[in-house]
Amino acid sequence: MSLYTAETRRLGKRRFTKFLLGGVILVLIAIAVGMFFTNEKNTPATIAAAQAKADSEFQAAVRQSATDKQTCVAAQGTPDASNWPTNCDDVYQPQTSDFQAAWYMPATFDFREQFPNMITALAAIVAVAAFVIGASFVGAEWASGGMMNLLLWRPRRLQVLSTKIGALLSLLTGFTIVLMAAWTGVFALIANLRGSLDTMTSGAWQSIVLMELRGLALVLVAGAVGFGLASIGRHTAVAMGVAVGVVVLLQFGLYIVLAMANVRFAEVVLATSWATAWMDKTVTITDWNSCNFSGNNGCEPNTLDLTWHAAGGGLIALLVVVVGIAMWTMRSRDIT
């Protein structure tokens, strides 16, 4: 327990941790402020204005259609006729359904529809920060020789590494939970002032909470993997290098090669696809080059669903492999 207290203190004392968590909070505040000012509540006045706008657009379209039809009729038999349908009744006739008032309304924050994206944004930002904090926490210890010093006091190596990762993950959990609660509160307020919360049911709230928990899991895995990689390489830079390497090679390189080779569902190699699948429960990848023709629907492209089960399995596998190797190297390596 004393070791755990010491490690928690150490993590909290690090300026890097403070800077990064402070930076995350600033970015999130900027996002919330942006959302506040770009959205507006629907009042009877804005609805009426939007309706009027839709109506007048519709009228303009109707007038345009009438002149088009006249031009078409007049053009019959002249060379210009090729620019018009053979049957002038086929000229586009606007429908009222093509001019819905909703499309002319200023952006409004519909909590049920838009907040899930905000959770994903939060989880992504905090996960990146968690990776870096985890990596630098143990990486700086290795590189500075602090780890060796600590092992002279606490020779049980696995206990030391587990305690460190435990301190890291509990700090991340606490931080993320507080942040998510605040995030939910802030956006509920924004929805209240600049949109609506009306469509929220208890089931919808429940799925919001579940999504937030999945976001928390994403953050924790990112932190643990950053920690594990830096511990394996005994340097923060190793974790960073691996992250950059994966992004460059797998995300850009491999994806571009696969896409150029017209390999189907190349998006499967993108970490973002899997992260989205994890957060949104499913991601559908479409192969636009394929066509399953049917009488009713015309071309139906092939699709591939990535489910959150598969994504979760991937996250667990990543966690187990990286942390497992970190523990194994910790146990067996010569510390010089």
Added chain:
Amino acid sequence: MSAVLEIAGLQKTYRSRKGVRKALDGFDMVVEAGQVHGFLGPNGSGKTTTLRTLLGLIRPNGGRMSILGREVPQALPEVAGSVGAIVESPQFFGNFSAQDTLSLLADAGGVPRTRVFEVLELVGLRDRSKDRVKTYSLGMKQRLAVASALLKNPKLLILDEPANGLDPGGIREMRGLMAGLAESGMTVLLSSHILGEIQLICDSVTIIAAGRRVAAGSVAEVLATHASTSLRVRLEAVSDLTSSAAALRDAGAQVVVEPDHLMVSGLAQPSAVTRTLAERGVYVSELSPVTADLESVFLELTGTAPVQGENRQVDQTVMSGTAPAQSGGWGR
């Protein structure tokens, strides 16, 4: 007296992509309680490797070790609280102050935080303890390292080249500190290659070369056993030096011919010199015994005495076989 530290037949081979390197080759050491024990050896002889192995940082390939009567590394978690150590000028996380660094260690080891101020005072860092470690000089970092080793109030204190980077005043203070600690009953193991230091403060020494023990015992014993006390012999006529050397060698002595005198060792009695030379009509103008100091013994035992016109490489020692270093300035 009981042994606080025992090492027998310790083996360590480093394996890397560049090949294997045998750093310890059946090394033995015994440190008795209450001693200040010097651990001497040239660069690369395996001192740090020994201490790292002892402290569980690296895994030996063979041999047995015990600290305070307990087998290590198995019992290390239990004895770690009684062993304070610094290994090879330890580094600390540069952005923390000395006080933070020590108080984190104190927390991790369950030592009361008040002890932090005591040790900072003891090593003379009290007034700078709130500065970040990265702003410290080498000597100040070394003092911090000693402070971290003393924090546990250990029964056995292991210091790997603690005088590194210290100013003369600092070295003297360190010497005083160690004498005080030994007086209070602490056992101190001190690795160093600064022999004057060791001779001044150590009760006993172990000398290592190329991963093996080449001498051990109290300083006086080591000097007595290994320093074949020699004689400086000056003659009336310098021209007689070579022939006299041959005559003395015939009488069983080892002789080194210097420009204006002979260094003679290996004879039971100094009178054997005068007798041998007088028989040939050569007369001695000076005959004086030269007592060896630890440095000469060290150079002889480890075979690392400089030889004129040769650049000795770090791994060339008495143990390495290929070394030309057998021929020290002595006993040629």
